[in-house]
Amino acid sequence: MNExxxxxxKKFENEKIINNLEKNKxxxxxxxxxxxxxxxxxEQTKENENKELINPSFPPKKIKKKRKKIKRIKQNSNIxxxxxxxxxxxNIDIFVNNxxxxxxxxxxxxxxxxxxxxxxxxxREINSLSYEKAIEEDKRTYIQYYFSLLKMNHLFVSTFYFNxxxxxxxxxxxxxxxxxxxxxxxxxxxxxNDDTMHKILVDEGKFNFIYQxxxxxxxxxISAVINVLIKFLALSEKTIxxxxxxxxxxxxxxxxxxxIKCLKIKFISFFITTFILLLFFMYYITCxxxxxxxxxxxxxxxxxxxxxLSLLYPPLIYLLPGFLRISALRAPEKDKECLYKISKLFxxx
Numbered sequence: 406m407n408e409x410x411x412x413x414x415k416k417f418e419n420e421k422i423i424n425n426l427e428k429n430k431x432x433x434x435x436x437x438x439x440x441x442x443x444x445x446x447x448e449q450t451k452e453n454e455n456k457e458l459i460n461p462s463f464p465p466k467k468i469k470k471k472r473k474k475i476k477r478i479k480q481n482s483n484i485x486x487x488x489x490x491x492x493x494x495x496n497i498d499i500f501v502n503n504x505x506x507x508x509x510x511x512x513x514x515x516x517x518x519x520x521x522x523x524x525x526x527x528x529r530e531i532n533s534l535s536y537e538k539a540i541e542e543d544k545r546t547y548i549q550y551y552f553s554l555l556k557m558n559h560l561f562v563s564t565f566y567f568n569x570x571x572x573x574x575x576x577x578x579x580x581x582x583x584x585x586x587x588x589x590x591x592x593x594x595x596x597x598n599d600d601t602m603h604k605i606l607v608d609e610g611k612f613n614f615i616y617q618x619x620x621x622x623x624x625x626x627i628s629a630v631i632n633v634l635i636k637f638l639a640l641s642e643k644t645i646x647x648x649x650x651x652x653x654x655x656x657x658x659x660x661x662x663x664x665i666k667c668l669k670i671k672f673i674s675f676f677i678t679t680f681i682l683l684l685f686f687m688y689y690i691t692c693x694x695x696x697x698x699x700x701x702x703x704x705x706x707x708x709x710x711x712x713x714l715s716l717l718y719p720p721l722i723y724l725l726p727g728f729l730r731i732s733a734l735r736a737p738e739k740d741k742e743c744l745y746k747i748s749k750l751f752x753x754x
Contacts, residue, residue: 527570528553529642530649532752536742540734547727554723558752560585560632561716572642577675581639584679588631589715590708591686592624594693597700605703612706624711632715633753638675641668726751 564582729748733741
């Protein structure tokens with residue numbers, strides 16, 4: 406717990422993600438402005454050339470250029486064109502059709518590629534698209550969509566599957582995994598009452614799975630509800646994603662500041678809540694196991710079965726929304742929006 410707090414005190418992992426998104430968003434807008442500026446400059450150059458041709462009394466001045474030693478590398482013969490590529494041995498510049506491509510230009514090209522990669526949709530964004538946009542953008546198969554639900558929502562898969570396009574803190578997800586197990590352990594202990602103790606005595610300490618099954622199911626449901634509430638405070642992806650959908654650059658700074666402030670409040674609330682709950686869990690389990698020593702094995706078995714059940718039922722439930730979503734998107738008349746919205750409800754399970 407202290408290690409996680411120290412790690413978050415150094416710098417929020419999500420704050421780095423937000424700053425990266427903000428940088429890419431700014432660069433995308435600047436690139437569009439530069440493209441417009443270059444087009445205008447080219448048009449102005451053409452107008453000047455036309456003026457020089459019309460008025461021959463003012464011939465253009467000859468500009469002396471220093472000759473550079475250029476080493477020819479190769480000629481593009483794949484397309485059958487005469488495009489020539491050369492390298493200036495002095496300035497280490499690349500020329501294509503006598504137009505220089507400097508190191509700065511190459512760096513800008515790499516930045517543009519990185520921007521495009523960052524601004525691509527991730528799993529949650531694709532799954533949350535509107536019906537009209539999903540018809541155009543979502544070309545995934547049933548299997549791809551099924552695994553996207555597992556990577557997005559399943560406790561074990563989302564925790565230990567490292568996804569670079571996931572905007573949730575990996576450290577917090579790992580902490581959340583073990584916290585949920587402690588929730589199952591404590592909730593199962595709360596269901597041990599006098600009737601349960603008497604049944605264990607009658608069965609001479611043997612584990613009666615049929616008798617314990619309702620208790621396992623109830624504890625699984627209660628733990629799932631607690632899991633949803635804690636995830637709301639722990640996971641940050643839904644808070645960060647609206648930054649990518651902003652259209653106006655002037656709204657970006659304000660949105661980023663609000664997002665960072667919101668995340669700090671959520672994380673502080675998360676750690677305070679989980680710390681208090683863990684103290685209660687530790688106190689109750691210690692007292693319970695100290696008083697009822699003969700029920701410790703039963704408690705561990707119930708907790709493991711309850712936790713395992715919580716990991717097994719989501720993959721079975723996720724089999725259904727794929728059929729609904731694919732059927733809605735592949736409908737010939739594209740009129741299955743209601744079916745599509747029903748499939749999106751399973752994202753919250």
